[in-house]
Amino acid sequence: MSRQISLTQYLIEQQREHGHIPQELRLLIEIVARACKRIAIAVNKGALGDVLGTAGSENVQGEVQKKLDIIANEVLIEANEWGGHLAAMASEEMDGIYVVPNRYPQGEYLLLFDPLDGSSNIDVNVSIGTIFSVLRKVGHSRGVAEEDFLQPGKQQAAAGYCVYGPQSMLVLTVGDGVAVFTLDRETGSWVLTQEQVRIPEDTKEFAINMSNMRHWAPPVKRYIDECLAGSTGPRGRDFNMRWVASMVADVHRILTRGGVFLYPWDQREPDKPGKLRLMYEANPMAFIVEQAGGAAVNGSERIMNLQPSKLHERVAVALGSKNEVERIAAYHREAAQK
Template structure:
């Protein structure tokens, strides 16, 4: 079977008019950074990269050593290419400007350098999430306002999963495509064309330890799933929870399901748990491109107008029929 590399795939997308040379090169740079992060993750204790870094990120969360390493890899890899006007990282409060001695391009890159990093020390899958926007035309250095675009304006989104194999999942607005890193070749190979989310499911992912904080629509929905064959759904459901959004979403993309981090009393004052720009928007684009749905429980995630760079929102995404049911329960209440 002919093996297609990420580079060849992107060139073919460019020839078909689905991407531009600049966007193609930007994605290739992100992919190279992902390879470097994968090497660091795989070495673990052998390289002394486990444990906490002794610092907090902008969210007030303790940073792991690999959080800091992954963030630096992505920043340094993308600074000099000439494709970006600026970057924003979940780990850093301010917009990261391109150094003055490097050329600038027309795109903005946002990323969560190491999603699920609380799992690092116990050797469970973690990942990287990224989103690409066009930089609005104008003079001067990009500010936070340049990034505050709704998710529907994304030109590309993707994630890397560092598991038994390293996979890169990507959309440029023409379906979702998966690539697996061949470590011997050093290349991402096209292994999962046009990934789709099954419309219905028998699996759900939610942090059940927060059940006492859930709103009534969520309690109603989860109770129906837990009731199994004897309940209103007439079938049994299984719960899966990795506490790494990339791993949970990848499972849903592969075999269906619903992922929920809903609004509850525990996170109401923050607006939600997950970050709109770094997690919710790129994952929503991927899931919708794969035939699924993504809402806050009340409205489509990609229609939200961001108000700040590190804004948090509730997230309900996955198989369309299940997401629509959860959203219906919220609207009825």
């Protein structure tokens, strides 16, 4: 158990004592955290709050939207648009960027989010979450455009996720390690419950959707085949497998006890680099995982070095325990040399 301080106190420390974040970023993160609290409450109400089921619409990626996808998106927009710290927002659930309306003060930050991650788990009462990434608008040009968002993940000012599970937790990095806050429903505050999280460098647990095995590229197939071969194979030890199908829940497990998570490119849609979205899924998770001593690659390249070319760009992802991710990257490099 760590020091019993609130998210607000933690952020004030980061601002005043460590000088890691300016006041505007602190206030922006507090607003995002408040929005996540509202989403957590909606998730918990379930059928009582009429939040389950589909909304009957599709998002820009052609995915059927659930009611909670839309509710969570609206909560995040409404909470953040008047705060004065943002220039614009972007979301998995919106085609283009959402520029802060003129009636509100404009700030210098850009906020990206996957309002509801793991949508297929909403109706079956399995952990879901929210993922967010904060960038600073580069340059001092007036107005804001989609191009302002197209920055590599290494330029993130902050990133985090909330997992709505048996407990609601907020996991945050401002570039000074990773801190975990648990929602105290009696007081309504996010309380620090872990600091300086470290992901073990080695693991015996992998997470991948095995039903896609026949579609994978050779380096991914090789890595998983070797894990499956267990103590009689080249790895000389048995591996365990987990797949929640909510990236937040899979990443949270890895942050807690180690492991490796893969959503690789596959032959079902060869023109797409992967299923997950670079800017509001892979980048924020990569920032958190690296800050906890892990690694995140798209195959052979560090995810946070990738230069995005569009808002909803997709990417292959392998992240988690450092030594396993480096092994996966090495297999990709070897395959590319053949």
